[in-house]
Amino acid sequence: MWRWFHRLGSPRWFYQTSGRWLPWLAVLTLALLVIGTLWGLAFAPEDARQGNSFRIIYIHVPVSFLALAGYYVMAVAGAVNLIWRIKLADMVMTAAAPLGAALTFLALFTGAIWGKPTWGTYWVWDARITSMLVLLFLYLGVVVLRNSFSGRDTAGKACAILALVGTVNIPIIYKSVDWWFTLHQPATIKLSGAPSMHPDMFKPLLVMILAYYCFYALVLILNTRTEILHRERRTAWVNDLAVSELAVTELTSNEQ
Amino acid sequence: MNIQFDGFYFESLAEFFAMGGHATYVWGAYGVALVVMVWLVVRPLLRRASILNELRQNLKKRQHSLYEESR
């Protein structure tokens, strides 16, 4: 079993297999995104109270899911690297951290924009948005810690531990923020749950959530592949790759 | 000019862009989302290209220096 497990972990194997079905994933992601966006923007009925501004939900909710899911992906990759010392896991974690941070920022940004027409202010200390802010701090902690180490191996281990500590604390932070929110504004509407939606509004949301999961996978793999090239640039197979690509480009360039 | 799909919520394309007065917010959010997502996809591709170029430079230099020595 061990042989298989290590082969799975070899960056080169990952690079080649992901190379094969990456284009399909890209096409699928694009298709889902376009369908979902059009459906949500143009075909879904308007929300009775919020009017058309509710359509931002089609970005805000999926991205919020991904932001949280992304943290767990990063923590798991970190743990695999910490326990079994598989280099590929460290590369996946290096790719997942900035990606997750960008998605969390996007979630906060779209949440803020959505807040303006609905409650009149860009920033409202609502439970979900506050938890999202804390998640962003957790991400930034990992990203900044990653860049401040000179040695890459120690950086990988340190970030893995920080991500694990963060993962363990997320439920506590989310619960305590919810508890805090009900303490200070018990009366106002409970925003965190998606409002019971009309099926026509809900279907595009499902499509968008699926689209964003594919998007996350696509970008994660893209970043991991680049990280592999970066770390394995001294190896023979990467140089052959560079040469083979060179031949292709020269071929096409002298054709014109 | 109004394009009628079945179920197209808005009466006309112009109204679609107006978004019932919330145009800036909806298009703002979608616009920023688009920018961030495109940047997330493009960044690794650019970085990949620069790494491969760098390798090619080294390979060319090494071939060049070998060629110099052999002469």
Next chain:
Amino acid sequence: MTEALRTPASQQAVQERLPPELLPPGEGFVGILKRDLLLAFRHRGELANPLIFFIMVTALIPIAVGPQKALLSQLAPGMIWVMALLGTLLSSDSLFQSDYADGTLEQLIISPQPLWLLVLAKISAHWLVTGLPITLAAPILGLMLALPEAGYATLVLGLAMGTATFSLFGAIGAALTVALRKGGVLLSLIVMPLYFPVLIFGSAAVQRVVDGGSAGAPLALLGAVFAFALLLSPFATAASLRAGING
């Protein structure tokens, strides 16, 4: 591998030495605790820094916000807790920094004593030197910020657990950034999210008592977070030290 020939000098039969028996685990804990307290005592000047910082910064609030009693007493619970957090955070990164600099940290890592126990000793020493004084000084600040009488007991009890949790989580950040030159700012960024629950429950407890309610629930929750930190932090800190020491 060429096994070098044994030279005649050490030819005579050298009997194998018996391995020494192990010390009880508590031994290292007491040793490090006493050492750190002694060290803190030697640097008496630095001892008061977190405390002075805590008092000075809290004094800023009435100046910044205005001396009206009503406003101050409303702000007091939350503000004292925030200042206590900053006070502990300020002194957290020196937890391992000095040991790393003079090489004693390496001795801790390769000692037969369980590392997490030694780390717990260091954290306890750090709490006794920073957390405890802040907790004891809090009532004075309560006076300065016109905190209603009811709140003092809950404030001190809450701060006792809260500052301990700050030290515990602070240690994880300190261990992760021990080998980095400018680790201080990074330490607070890493550790801040972990402080949110403590701050929420701590200040809510005092707020509730001040408003006449009972602080049972928030204090219990704060206790739970403290217990969790006590369980998680020594192991996470020990692992971080082993990982972070190579810089």
Next chain:
Amino acid sequence: MAFAALGFERDDVPLFDGLSGAVAAGDILQIAGGNGSGKTTLLRILSTALTATEGSLHWRGIALALQRAEYLADLVFVGHSPGIKLALTPRENLSWLARLYPVREQDIAEALVRVGLAGLEDVPCRTLSAGQQRRVALARLVIARATLWILDEPMTAIDQDGVALIEELLRAHAEVGGAVILSSHQALNIDGVRVLDLAEYACHD
């Protein structure tokens, strides 16, 4: 203590590999090699402060991973820095260290005299010279009951009679069945010292 096929890589830059060796009771093994050849790295691997990328360590014939605490109780490691708190006095330094490792009942003061720090027992180490601070670290060797000593460049910042003291300590330790692994630039005039040159195992790609 036996180490087999040790290899170490830092950020995909291999330092050395296939490094094997052993040290038994009464042996003194000197690690030689230029700067940056990985001497300190090897010693830190042997003292478990660092984990090697590949290879195995055995102590008294048993794999190290199974008996970490027993091995560490049997080991004293003196690194580049003396590993003492400068604000404390030599006596205090030895007393907190003594709580980490099993030590001989022998009095700490006696050990300090043995390493030539008589009269300086209660002076803050801050005021001692680098050489004297290193002697405090050497005093740890005297009081420790460990069988294996791992010393990283013990001769640095030591004057002439300090070197003689170290060699005498090593000789005495070897005779009672102790083992020593040390790295040093200068040759030791003790007979029976085996030398392991890291150059043979270094990787240059």
